[in-house]
Amino acid sequence: MAYLTVVKREFKRFYKRPLVWTVSFVMPLLMCLLICLIFSKGSPTNLPIAVLDEDNSEISRLFVRNLDILPSCNVIYRVTDYNEGHQLITEGKAYALFAIPKDFQRDIFRLKQPKLVFYYNNQRILIGGIIAKDVNLMVQTMMVGLDAKVRSKRGLPMDEAIKQANLIAIIDHIKANPFFNYQYFLSLIAFGHILQIHIILTSVWALGTEFKLGTTKEWLKTANNSVIIAFLGKITPYFLIFTLLFIILYTIYFIFLGVPYVGSVITGIFGTGMFILAGLSLSAIFLSLNGNFRYGLSNAAFYVAMGFAFAGVTFPTMSMPWGAKLYGAIIPLSYWVQIMINQSLRNIPPIYDLKNFVVIFLLACLGWIFLPRIKRLANDESRWYQQ
Numbered sequence: 001m002a003y004l005t006v007v008k009r010e011f012k013r014f015y016k017r018p019l020v021w022t023v024s025f026v027m028p029l030l031m032c033l034l035i036c037l038i039f040s041k042g043s044p045t046n047l048p049i050a051v052l053d054e055d056n057s058e059i060s061r062l063f064v065r066n067l068d069i070l071p072s073c074n075v076i077y078r079v080t081d082y083n084e085g086h087q088l089i090t091e092g093k094a095y096a097l098f099a100i101p102k103d104f105q106r107d108i109f110r111l112k113q114p115k116l117v118f119y120y121n122n123q124r125i126l127i128g129g130i131i132a133k134d135v136n137l138m139v140q141t142m143m144v145g146l147d148a149k150v151r152s153k154r155g156l157p158m159d160e161a162i163k164q165a166n167l168i169a170i171i172d173h174i175k176a177n178p179f180f181n182y183q184y185f186l187s188l189i190a191f192g193h194i195l196q197i198h199i200i201l202t203s204v205w206a207l208g209t210e211f212k213l214g215t216t217k218e219w220l221k222t223a224n225n226s227v228i229i230a231f232l233g234k235i236t237p238y239f240l241i242f243t244l245l246f247i248i249l250y251t252i253y254f255i256f257l258g259v260p261y262v263g264s265v266i267t268g269i270f271g272t273g274m275f276i277l278a279g280l281s282l283s284a285i286f287l288s289l290n291g292n293f294r295y296g297l298s299n300a301a302f303y304v305a306m307g308f309a310f311a312g313v314t315f316p317t318m319s320m321p322w323g324a325k326l327y328g329a330i331i332p333l334s335y336w337v338q339i340m341i342n343q344s345l346r347n348i349p350p351i352y353d354l355k356n357f358v359v360i361f362l363l364a365c366l367g368w369i370f371l372p373r374i375k376r377l378a379n380d381e382s383r384w385y386q387q
Contacts, residue, residue, distance in 0.1 A: 002224045006233025009222055010206065014237055024202040025241055028194050032249050035190045036257065039183040043072070044130055050077035050085045050094040057105035063139075067098060070134045089121050096120035096131050184259050184345060186314075189337055191249055192275070193308040196333045197301075199242055199279035204286050204300045206234055207374075208293035216378035227375040228368070235280040242276045254344075263343030267350040271339035274360045278332040281367030288370035291377035307333045313341070335360045 014020055051067065053060050068075040077094055079085045085097035099117035107114040118135055120128045210216045223230035250272075254261050261268070286296040286303070310320070310328040317328055328334045335356040342348040377383050 002222065002226065002229050003233050006219070006223050006230055007236050009219075010234050010237045013206075013209075020202070020205065024198055024238065025245055028198045029245060029248065031194050032191050033252070035187050035194075036183070036252070039187050041183075043182050044127060045071050046074040047072055047095045047127060047131060048076040048093065049073050049096040049098060049131065050079050050088050051075050052079050052082065052085055052097065052099040054102045055100050055104040059105040059108060060100045063100060064098075066138055067135070070138060072130050072134045085119065089119065095124070095127055096135075098135065183257070185341075187253070187259075188340055188344065189308065189311060189313050191253075192333050192336050192340070193311070195242065195245065196275075196279055196307055196331070197304045199238070199276060200283055200300050200304050201297060202238055203235055203280045203283035204296050205293075206238060207231075207283055207287050208296045210378070211287070211291050211383055212293040214381075214384035216384065220375065220378055227371045227378070231284065231368075231371055231374070235283075238280055239276055242280075243273070246272050246276070259344070261344045262347040264350045265343075267353060268340060268343045271336055271343075271353070271357065271360070274357060274364065275332050275336040278360050278364040278367075281364045282332075284367040284370045284374055288373040288377065291374075291380070291383035304331070307331050310334070311337050313337055329359075330363070332360050332363050 049067070051064050053064060064075060067073055073096075077085075077088055079088070079097070082097075082099065085094070085099070088094040089097060097117075097119040099119075101115055101117070104114050104116075116139060118132070120131050210219050219234070220227065220230050223233060253259050282303075283296075283300065286300045289295065289299065306327065309315070310317075310324050310331070311334045312320075312328055317325055317334075320328070339353045339356050342353055343350070
């Protein structure tokens with residue numbers, strides 16, 4: 001059977017080049033394991049912050065102590081004015097400045113709304129968001145408690161005092177990272193980005209070396225001159241290799257590291273298979289431009305390089321300029337990320353991921369449309385032996 005003959009031929013080519021095995025399997029595996037190690041703590045802790053206490057009262061000191069207890073904060077700097085605190089943030093020595101104004105305790109006892117000033121460097125979106133979340137929660141909790149205590153001393157029953165101090169109870173649900181653990185959230189996206197790069201570049205290499213070595217006619221002859229069979233047989237070994245890589249990573253990630261998976265396992269498996277197939281299929285586009293190995297790799301590298309930034313997770317797609325939205329819409333990573341996050345962390349019914357599957361399928365089909373041009377270039381001897 002021609003298909004199996006092409007598959008065997010590709011395995012032999014793969015076996016004779018240990019560097020390809022390293023690049024397509026060993027390197028992405030090690031890089032993904034490194035990502036797991038980097039995010040092993042789940043979220044950043046003990047981030048250095050500065051405090052400006054202009055009141056120096058019993059309650060203000062209590063605020064500072066509670067601030068220091070927060071897992072994300074470590075009060076290292078006590079500053080005497082705003083300029084000193086801003087300088088620490090500018091120099092990167094502190095991630096935030098927490099300022100307590102004069103008459104802070106007096107305003108609380110008079111049931112006035114005191115003004116707490118909190119500066120943080122939001123250029124570092126992740127760190128700034130974590131500190132802001134913890135500080136806001138701590139401040140709200142303390143203010144409600146102190147307000148209720150003051151009202152209670154004025155004669156109100158404690159239950160009624162708490163109700164008046166906290167008139168609006170806020171119940172919030174984190175959409176993107178419900179566990180607020182970046183091992184659960186960013187590691188998975190980093191896996192996809194790393195593997196998308198290796199999947200597409202490895203496939204471009206496998207196809208491009210046929211042109212570089214002048215073996216395209218031999219490749220087509222092995223497939224009975226059918227470019228569809230030739231291409232399918234060529235990408236099959238790499239589909240199996242990257243599938244094995246995903247199985248190893250998922251086993252480590254979801255079983256040994258204990259990352260929760262609360263949705264449909266079948267949906268996640270099928271989405272991963274479609275993701276691999278789409279990446280392998282898209283390689284035909286880059287080689288069809290001119291049949292040049294070097295240019296094909298360069299164009300593919302440009303295509304996948306920024307996938308992590310524009311996948312729409314660390315920064316919302318709706319707020320991106322149209323160019324960034326377009327880039328994110330044409331890479332398989334964007335849709336695989338949505339499928340995996342929806343199933344692993346959100347437990348969203350699979351029917352809502354149907355649109356993601358449709359787009360990944362269309363991207364996979366897009367590569368096959370260019371196969372007739374690949375065949376024409378393969379029979380053009382002027383395209384052979386180009387570097």
